[in-house]
Amino acid sequence: MNDSSRYIMAIVIAMIILFTWQILFPVEQPNYQQENGQETLLDDPSIPEVSNIIPVKAVSCESEKIIIDNDRLEGSIDLCGAQINEIYLKKFNTTASIDSDYVQLFKKDSYWVESGWLAPRGANFLLPDENTLWKLESQNSILSPNTPVVISWENGDGLKFIQRFSIDENYLFTFTQEVENNTLGLITLFPFNKLSRKDLPTSQTLGLLHEGPAGWFDEKLDEQDYDDIYEKDFRKEFKNGWIGIRDKYWATAISSLDEGEKKAHFKVSKQNQGDIYRIGYTGEATSASPGSTLSSDGLIFIGAKEVDIIQDYSGKKGLSKFDLIIDWGWFYFISKPLFYILDFLYIYTGNFGVAILLLTVLIKLVFFPVVNRSYVQMAKMRKVQPEIQKMKELYGDDRQKMAQEMQTLYKKEELKPLSGCLPVFIQIPVFFALYNVLLVTIEMRHAPFFGWIRDLSAPDPLSVFNLFGIIDWTPPQILMIGIFHLLFGLTFLLQTKLNPAPTDQIQKTLFTWMPIFMIFIAANFPIGLVIYWAWNGLLSILQQAYIMKKQGMEIALFANFGKKNSSE
Numbered sequence: 001m002n003d004s005s006r007y008i009m010a011i012v013i014a015m016i017i018l019f020t021w022q023i024l025f026p027v028e029q030p031n032y033q034q035e036n037g038q039e040t041l042l043d044d045p046s047i048p049e050v051s052n053i054i055p056v057k058a059v060s061c062e063s064e065k066i067i068i069d070n071d072r073l074e075g076s077i078d079l080c081g082a083q084i085n086e087i088y089l090k091k092f093n094t095t096a097s098i099d100s101d102y103v104q105l106f107k108k109d110s111y112w113v114e115s116g117w118l119a120p121r122g123a124n125f126l127l128p129d130e131n132t133l134w135k136l137e138s139q140n141s142i143l144s145p146n147t148p149v150v151i152s153w154e155n156g157d158g159l160k161f162i163q164r165f166s167i168d169e170n171y172l173f174t175f176t177q178e179v180e181n182n183t184l185g186l187i188t189l190f191p192f193n194k195l196s197r198k199d200l201p202t203s204q205t206l207g208l209l210h211e212g213p214a215g216w217f218d219e220k221l222d223e224q225d226y227d228d229i230y231e232k233d234f235r236k237e238f239k240n241g242w243i244g245i246r247d248k249y250w251a252t253a254i255s256s257l258d259e260g261e262k263k264a265h266f267k268v269s270k271q272n273q274g275d276i277y278r279i280g281y282t283g284e285a286t287s288a289s290p291g292s293t294l295s296s297d298g299l300i301f302i303g304a305k306e307v308d309i310i311q312d313y314s315g316k317k318g319l320s321k322f323d324l325i326i327d328w329g330w331f332y333f334i335s336k337p338l339f340y341i342l343d344f345l346y347i348y349t350g351n352f353g354v355a356i357l358l359l360t361v362l363i364k365l366v367f368f369p370v371v372n373r374s375y376v377q378m379a380k381m382r383k384v385q386p387e388i389q390k391m392k393e394l395y396g397d398d399r400q401k402m403a404q405e406m407q408t409l410y411k412k413e414e415l416k417p418l419s420g421c422l423p424v425f426i427q428i429p430v431f432f433a434l435y436n437v438l439l440v441t442i443e444m445r446h447a448p449f450f451g452w453i454r455d456l457s458a459p460d461p462l463s464v465f466n467l468f469g470i471i472d473w474t475p476p477q478i479l480m481i482g483i484f485h486l487l488f489g490l491t492f493l494l495q496t497k498l499n500p501a502p503t504d505q506i507q508k509t510l511f512t513w514m515p516i517f518m519i520f521i522a523a524n525f526p527i528g529l530v531i532y533w534a535w536n537g538l539l540s541i542l543q544q545a546y547i548m549k550k551q552g553m554e555i556a557l558f559a560n561f562g563k564k565n566s567s568e
Contacts, residue, residue, distance in 0.1 A: 061080040061081075061131050061132070061133040062080065063078060063079035063080040063133050063134075064079055064136075064141075065077060065078055065079065065086075066079065066136065066141055066142070066143055066149050066151070066165075067141065067142045067143065068084070068086075068087070068142075068143045068144075068167065069142055069143070069144050070144055070145050070167055070168070070169050070170070071090070071169050071170070072089065072090055072091050072169070072170050072171060072303060072304075073087055073088065073089065073090060073167070073171065073302070073303065074087075074088045074090055074102075075087035075088055075106060077143065077149070077151075077165065078108065079133060079134045079135070079136065079151060080130075080131065080132070080133055080134075081114060081128075081129070081130040081131060081132060081134075082114060082115075082116075082128070082132070082134050082151060082153075082163055083112045083113065083114045083130070084106065084112060084113045084114070084173070084300070084302070085106055085107070085108045085109070085111075085112035085113075086104075086106055086107065086108060087104070087105045087106035087302050088102040088103065088104050088105070089102055089103040089104075089105060089250070089303060089304055090102055091304065092249075092304060092442075092445070092446075093446070095446075096446045096448070096454040096455045103250070105250050105252070105302060105303070106302065107199075109198070110197070110198050110199050111195075111196070111197045111198070111199065111252075112195075112196055113193070113194070113195050113196070113252065113254065113300055113302070114130070114193075114194060114196075115163070115175060115177055115191070115192065115193040115194070115296075115298065116128060116129075116177070116191075116192055117161070117177070117179065117189040117190065117191055117192070117294075118189065118190040118191075118192055118282065119188070119189055119190075120188055120285075125155060125157045125158075125159060125183075125187075126155040126156070126157065126159075127155070127161075127189075128153050128155075128161050132153055133153070134151040134152065134153045134163070135151060135152055135153065136149070136150075136151055137150040137151060137152050137162075138150040138151075143165055143166075143167055144167065145166075145167060145168055145169050148164060148165060148166040148167075149164070149165050150162065150163070150164050150165075151163050151165075157183065158181070158182040158183035158184075159179055159180070159181065159182065159183065159187070160179070160180040160182065161177070161178070161179055162177065162178040162179075162180070163175060163176070163177045163178075164176040164177075164178075170303065170309050171301055171302055171303025171304070171309065172299060172300070172301055172313060173299065173300040173301075173302070174297070174298075174299055174300075175297070175298055175299075175300060176295060176296070176297050177191065177295070177296050178293050178294060178295045178296075179288065179293065179294040179295075180293050181288040181289065181290055181291065181292055181293065181294070182290070182291070183290060184290055185290065186287055186288070186289050186290070187287065187288055187294070188285050188286070188287045189285070189286060189287075189294055190282050190283060190284070190285050190286075191256075191258065191282070191283040191286070191294075191296035192280055192281065192282045192283065193254045193256065193280060193281060193298050193300075194254070194278055194279065194280025194281075195244070195245060195252055195254060195278070195279040195280065196276050196277070196278055196279075197245065197276065197277045197279075198274050198275070198276055198277075200226055200277070201247050201248070209248070209327045209329065209436065209439060209440050210223045210225075210246060210327045211246050211247055211248060212224060212225050212226050212245065212246060213225075213226070213229060213234070213243070213244070213245055213246075213266045213277070213279050214243070214244060214245070214246050214324075214325070215236065215238075215241060215242060215243035215244065215264055216241040216242050216243075216320060216321045216322070216324060217236050217238035217241045217264065218238050218239055218240055218241055221321070221324050222234075222236065223327075224266055226277060229266040229267060229268060229277065230268045230275070233265060233266065233267040234264075234265070234266035234267070235263065235264065235265050235266075236263075236264045237261055237262070237263055237264075238261070238262055238264060239260070239261055239262070240318075240320060241255070241320065241321075242254065242255035242299075242301075242318065242319055242320075242322060243255075243264050243266075243279055243280070243281060244279065244301065244325060245277075245279055246325060246327060248439075248440065249304060249305060249440075249442040249445055250303065250304055250305065251301065251303070251304075251305050251325045251326075252300075252301060252302050253299075253300070253301040253319075253322070253325060254279075254280070254281070254298060254299065254300050254301075255298060255299045255301075255318040255319055256281060256283055256296070256297070256298045256318065257297040257298055257299065257317065257318045258283050258284070258296055258297060258298075260283065260284040261284055262281045262282065262283050262284070263281060263282045264280070264281045265278070265279075265280055265281070265282070266278070266279050283296060298318070299316075299318050299319065301313065301319075301322075301325075304442050305325060305326050305440075305441075305442050306442055306443070307323075307326065307339060307343070307441060307443065310322060310323055310325060310326060311323050323336075326440065326441070327436075327440060328433075328436055328440070329432060329433065329435075329436035329440075330432065331429045331430075331432055331433040331436070332433075334429055334430060334433035335433040335434075335436045335437050338359070338430075338433055338434055338437050339437045339441055339443075341359060341362070342355050342356065342359050342437060343355075343443060345358045345359060346443075351448070351449065351450075352443070352444060352447040352449070352456055352528070353447075353448070353449030353450065353453070353456055353528065353531060354449075356438075356456075356528055356531060356532050356535075357531075357535050359434075360532055360535050360536050360539065361539065363430060363434075363536075364536075364539050364540075364543060367426070367427060368543070370426065371543065371547070372547055376547075377415065380415055381415060384409060384415070387409060388406070388409070391405050391406065391409075434529075434532065435529060438456070438457065438526050438528045438529045438532070439457070439526060439529070444456050444457040444526070444528060445457045447528075449527075449528075449531065452469075453527055455527075456526060456527055456528030456531075457526045457528060458526060458527065459477065459480055459523065459524065459525065459526065459527060460480055460481075460482035460483075460484065460485065460523075460527045460530065461480075461482075462480075462482050462483075463475050463479060463480045463481055463482060464481050464482070464486065465479045465480075465481065468482070468483075477523060477524055478520055478523050478524065479520075479523065480523045481519055481520070481523055482527070482530075484527060484530045484531050484534050485519050485522050485523060485530055486519070487534040487537075487538075488518070488519065488522055488530055488533045488534040488537060489515045489516065489518065489519040489522075490515075491533075491534055491537025491538050491540070491541060492514070492515040492518055492537055493515040494537075494541050495537060495540055495541055495544070496514070496515070
């Protein structure tokens with residue numbers, strides 16, 4: 001086996017191990033034993049002399065709701081606790097059918113956001129909590145881009161708490177919370193904002209992309225897993241940035257517009273009714289003398305990770321680098337340009353599947369010069385194979401002599417064995433980048449191709465094992481082998497047969513079974529990616545055959561299937 005073959009085999013085996021590991025041992029959401037007792041929402045020991053002032057009461061309030069309505073969202077703000085606890089995404093359905101329900105992101109007692117105030121220890125006045133019944137002060141009870149809302153609550157001791165909400169046409173809320181000090185003394189409070197979540201999503205990314213708490217802290221992105229913060233609270237001081245929760249297609253984030261340091265905290269409150277994941281921040285202390293007002297401003301993002309909208313928000317104050325709420329993967333500098341090219345092609349074709357096919361052609365054109373040089377080197381390597389075989393027979397037991405003779409031969413024939421691996425190396429980042437684009441961008445969600453493929457982001461719904469739906473049986477996911485999986489496997493096999501059969505038995509066995517193995521691996525991936533693989537494989541076969549013919553090389557395809565080459 002030559003050096004080129006060894007490097008290619010190492011890369012292929014590494015990819016197989018990676019995908020196999022992710023499929024056999026996918027990242028699962030933690031299933032923890034619930035513990036007795038209750039924990040307060042923002043009991044942050046890193047803030048000195050701050051009292052735990054958010055008690056959990058046995059009674060709850062009943063209230064009306066403020067309706068949220070714009071082009072992309074509908075939902076409500078509960079006047080009991082001033083929580084945004086119901087959000088539906090009007091542009092996205094639960095299934096590919098347009099008659100299915102809207103996706104619900106926020107749900108009462110399951111996923112919500114709220115803001116408030118903390119007081120120093122020893123404070124003897126009441127602050128609003130999750131059972132506080134707020135009063136609608138504005139005339140309108142519908143929060144829309146043209147109608148902000150104002151709510152208030154008085155504690156009976158001279159403090160009046162006010163919250164103002166506005167919303168844009170997409171997914172961004174702006175809020176202001178104020179405290180009017182009508183007492184006779186100075187008051188000092190700490191503003192906070194927090195996301196709370198009980199029900200965690202089922203992972204859909206095989207652990208290859210991050211889902212969970214994340215934040216941009218001044219100049220650094222920090223990503224945490226749910227099980228990490230269950231084991232240990234995460235705390236971070238920052239001045240500018242945002243914190244939030246990533247899902248595969250959706251995200252929530254909160255950001256303060258106040259000056260000064262903030263303290264972020266990701267933690268789990270262990271309660272009888274279920275563990276609650278808390279993602280929040282606390283601002284610096286602010287004071288108000290009698291007759292004056294405290295104020296704190298912030299932003300709340302609740303919605304889909306639509307690239308253009310996210311990118312627009314990224315330039316806004318308080319949401320620096322917000323485009324990183326989308327996990328583009330390790331090769332983000334390739335993934336984002338690929339997405340924009342794909343989206344551009346979609347605009348002109350009206351079909352993301354067709355756009356994928358065209359993008360594949362463009363990628364092939366970009367890499368054509370490099371691949372061409374590689375096959376020239378491969379042609380030269382094949383021509384000297386008889387000489388190399390003779391060297392093995394003469395110097396097989398003398399490795400030093402064998403290496404010297406090989407180096408002399410390479411120099412004489414101007415051979416660079418590792419150059420044959422170059423196309424493989426440089427295309428791996430592109431492969432993973434495109435995989436991320438197809439997996440994580442919401443624009444691919446429920447995007448149809450043709451025929452039975454109604455969602456390019458989901459696995460193929462039909463399988464050869466149930467005769468493509470004729471038999472009323474749904475096979476396990478690993479057996480969901482459709483037409484494009486078979487085409488992918490066939491192109492994979494044909495690419496291995498284009499080259500002369502390897503003499504090494506291990507390599508020969510690997511190349512024989514690898515196409516079949518990869519078919520079953522591909523059953524777990526989005527059908528859009530499988531279509532890309534099959535189409536890319538077909539183009540690679542045509543490209544390789546063209547280059548081989550141009551270089552006067554034998555096309556070993558038929559010979560490797562046990563037939564004579566047509567040129568003989």
